Amino acid sequence: MGDRVETVARLAQWRIDNLGPSSYKKSDPFKVGIWTWFFSVVRNTNRYLYIHLFPEPSRLSKEQPPLARFILRVSIAGSSRSFHISPVQERLLRTHDDFVWPVDTTFVGRFIIDVEFLDLKICPLNGGEASSVWPSDENSPLVASRSISLRCLSRMLDEAIHADLTIVTTDGTLRAHKAVLSASSPVFQSMFHHNLKEKESSTIHIEDMSLESCTALLSFLYGTIKPDDFVKHRLALLGAANKYDIGGLKDFCEESLLEDLNSGNVLEMLNEAGFYQLHKLKKGCLAFLFEFGKIHDIREDEMNTFFQHADRELMLGMFQEALSISNPA
Numbered sequence: 001m002g003d004r005v006e007t008v009a010r011l012a013q014w015r016i017d018n019l020g021p022s023s024y025k026k027s028d029p030f031k032v033g034i035w036t037w038f039f040s041v042v043r044n045t046n047r048y049l050y051i052h053l054f055p056e057p058s059r060l061s062k063e064q065p066p067l068a069r070f071i072l073r074v075s076i077a078g079s080s081r082s083f084h085i086s087p088v089q090e091r092l093l094r095t096h097d098d099f100v101w102p103v104d105t106t107f108v109g110r111f112i113i114d115v116e117f118l119d120l121k122i123c124p125l126n127g128g129e130a131s132s133v134w135p136s137d138e139n140s141p142l143v144a145s146r147s148i149s150l151r152c153l154s155r156m157l158d159e160a161i162h163a164d165l166t167i168v169t170t171d172g173t174l175r176a177h178k179a180v181l182s183a184s185s186p187v188f189q190s191m192f193h194h195n196l197k198e199k200e201s202s203t204i205h206i207e208d209m210s211l212e213s214c215t216a217l218l219s220f221l222y223g224t225i226k227p228d229d230f231v232k233h234r235l236a237l238l239g240a241a242n243k244y245d246i247g248g249l250k251d252f253c254e255e256s257l258l259e260d261l262n263s264g265n266v267l268e269m270l271n272e273a274g275f276y277q278l279h280k281l282k283k284g285c286l287a288f289l290f291e292f293g294k295i296h297d298i299r300e301d302e303m304n305t306f307f308q309h310a311d312r313e314l315m316l317g318m319f320q321e322a323l324s325i326s327n328p329a
Contacts (some may be wrong), residue, residue, distance in 0.1 A: 003028035008287045009261035013114040014039050021108055033120040033133045035066050049103040054096045065094045067121040067130045074103055078111035092123055096297035150223035157222045166203045184221045187245040244277050254278045261288055263297040267306045274314035286321040
């Protein structure tokens with residue numbers, strides 16, 4: 001692999017084949033967020049290994065420098081233990097010299113260096129408030145809501161203008177429009193097209209969702225959902241997308257869950273991936289755990305709880321992934 005860096009979600013990992021007692025190496029570029037990044041390591045004659053993390057010098061990093069919150073880890077290749085983990089760092093990174101982590105070690109040979117970005121924010125040069133790159137990603141489900149037509153739909157929902165449908169949730173009711181729901185879901189369309197009770201009563205029962213989660217679902221369908229609400233309710237939205245066959249919503253939820261993958265939620269995300277058949281999320285979780293070695297960060301009680309509830313196919317996938325890592329072709 002040499003100088004190549006592998007990435008999954010917000011994690012980047014650099015495997016160094018050989019680092020001698022006095023040497024310098026720089027990684028190939030890798031992309032996380034909207035920036036291209038590099039690692040470099042310097043080992044001089046003393047016992048310290050100096051690790052640098054920095055964005056590619058470019059117009060983007062000059063005009064929109066990243067304010068990064070991250071953790072670094074250094075491991076010995078082939079070993080299950082991490083022998084150095086940095087504290088949580090929060091730095092404005094523009095050049096090679098903005099962040100350097102001295103690691104006290106005399107070890108030489110094959111290293112693994114990885115960085116997990118907890119957040120990445122754009123730091124405006126005019127001194128305004130920094131904003132995270134992830135909620136405003138160009139693939140966000142909110143992009144179309146900027147149009148005039150969707151602002152009109154927002155008014156229709158908020159003010160129940162010509163609403164012709166009542167939705168009953170676990171803890172309250174909402175008003176909506178049959179046409180919007182029918183256009184969003186073939187399941188809803190079938191309810192209102194055939195002579196079912198929903199057509200006659202103009203009422204549907206969504207009693208597996210709370211009023212708040214169902215409000216988030218309608219906001220998505222009408223194009224007005226806020227980023228924080230999408231993240232807060234994405235598991236409920238994922239369930240609704242699966243139940244009502246809502247085009248696009250399932251994919252958005254999967255991408256959002258994959259983007260937020262970390263050691264604290266990877267088992268939960270793997271379980272959701274198995275239940276809803278989210279192949280990209282499942283692949284990302286397995287890579288995170290085994291290819292990137294994060295399986296060693298999971299507590300034993302968490303793993304035992306996971307195995308008690310995981311289905312057979314999911315456990316088989318984990319076993320096969322572990323075998324492929326321990327016995328590479």
